[in-house]
Amino acid sequence: MSGGPAGRGQRKKQPWGGVRPFSIKTKLGALVVVSVLITTGLSVIAVHTKTELRFITVFSMIATLLITQFVAHSLTAPLDDMNAVARSISHGDYTRRVRESRRDELGDLAQTINVMADELEAQDSQRKELVANVSHELRTPIAGLRAVLENIVDGVTRADPETMRTALKQTERLGRLVETLLDLSRLDNGVVPLRKRRFEVWPYLSGVLKEANMVASARASMASGSGSHTRTDVHLHLDVSPPELVAHADPERIHQVVANLVDNAVKHSPPHGRVTVRAREGAEPESLELEVLDEGPGIPRTEWHRVFERFNRGSVNRPHGPGSDGGTGLGLAIARWAVDLHGGRIGVAESERGCRILITLPGPSPTSR
Numbered sequence: 001m002s003g004g005p006a007g008r009g010q011r012k013k014q015p016w017g018g019v020r021p022f023s024i025k026t027k028l029g030a031l032v033v034v035s036v037l038i039t040t041g042l043s044v045i046a047v048h049t050k051t052e053l054r055f056i057t058v059f060s061m062i063a064t065l066l067i068t069q070f071v072a073h074s075l076t077a078p079l080d081d082m083n084a085v086a087r088s089i090s091h092g093d094y095t096r097r098v099r100e101s102r103r104d105e106l107g108d109l110a111q112t113i114n115v116m117a118d119e120l121e122a123q124d125s126q127r128k129e130l131v132a133n134v135s136h137e138l139r140t141p142i143a144g145l146r147a148v149l150e151n152i153v154d155g156v157t158r159a160d161p162e163t164m165r166t167a168l169k170q171t172e173r174l175g176r177l178v179e180t181l182l183d184l185s186r187l188d189n190g191v192v193p194l195r196k197r198r199f200e201v202w203p204y205l206s207g208v209l210k211e212a213n214m215v216a217s218a219r220a221s222m223a224s225g226s227g228s229h230t231r232t233d234v235h236l237h238l239d240v241s242p243p244e245l246v247a248h249a250d251p252e253r254i255h256q257v258v259a260n261l262v263d264n265a266v267k268h269s270p271p272h273g274r275v276t277v278r279a280r281e282g283a284e285p286e287s288l289e290l291e292v293l294d295e296g297p298g299i300p301r302t303e304w305h306r307v308f309e310r311f312n313r314g315s316v317n318r319p320h321g322p323g324s325d326g327g328t329g330l331g332l333a334i335a336r337w338a339v340d341l342h343g344g345r346i347g348v349a350e351s352e353r354g355c356r357i358l359i360t361l362p363g364p365s366p367t368s369r
Contacts, residue, residue, distance in 0.1 A: 082109065138177060202243055260331035269296050293355070298355050345359070
């Protein structure tokens with residue numbers, strides 16, 4: 001989801017609801033009234049001027065037909081325009097739009113067609129981005145793995161532990177990319193069930209951060225340059241209050257959320273920076289508020305609505321610290337998906353320094369307590 005396509009789907013105009021001042025029913029009713037008035041008026045004139053009734057009938061028919069033709073043209077012209085736009089959409093051209101100058105049912109229909117065209121254009125753009133990004137992301141590890149294997153086969157290098165570690169790191173990166181794509185597929189299909197349970201927040205988040213540190217250290221030692229961060233100079237800090245805080249959620253999905261947010265925060269942190277994961281009790285019993293804060297350049301307010309879109313890597317120049325590449329641009333989209341599954345909220349919040357992501361997870365439903 002790039003900003004352009006996604007933004008185009010959110011149109012500001014709203015359809016005319018309730019009683020429309022110029023609805024089609026009103027126009028047709030007015031046509032009948034005008035026709036009757038014309039016929040009655042000509043009949044009165046005929047009585048006073050002693051004009052033959054057949055002439056009055058002809059004049060009434062001509063006047064009524066002219067008015068009907070005018071009204072019919074005003075109704076069929078926009079339908080022809082809509083038909084042309086719909087035909088263009090069916091052939092893959094999502095750039096045409098219907099004029100929205102009317103204030104009746106046809107105006108509502110025109111706006112609906114335009115919204116549909118916006119959404120189809122956004123989906124088409126996302127599909128092209130997906131193909132381009134996946135092709136780009138897969139090409140690098142495949143090329144690296146092929147080069148290593150070709151050198152071994154040609155006798156240029158030996159299959160020593162160092163060479164095999166190089167091959168292994170490319171294989172691991174491919175595995176991570178495939179896992180990300182599987183998560184993306186689950187996101188689209190909505191086939192992932194939630195397995196909620198109660199758990200203590202402090203030991204759970206402590207384990208997530210320890211795992212993030214261990215993975216980063218292992219990758220840094222292999223100099224993998226993978227999509228996940230390889231930096232070890234950023235300090236991860238955990239702040240849970242009260243220490244006995246308990247939450248009710250799917251631990252596996254929340255692990256995805258925290259790991260992706262921490263990974264993103266580390267990428268954008270300055271050298272020897274600090275990333276804080278903060279947990280607090282929410283407004284409801286066993287609800288949870290999570291915050292991930294970093295000391296990086298932050299996100300401009302104009303970009304807040306795009307942060308969780310797919311393939312969005314940010315517009316900050318050189319946002320990533322040493323030992324980190326740009327990633328796939330899917331981590332935050334997957335984090336939002338996992339939070340949405342819980343019925344929670346995730347977004348960028350105000351912060352004096354760096355970036356602050358705020359997550360709100362609801363407590364258990366009354367039936368599950």
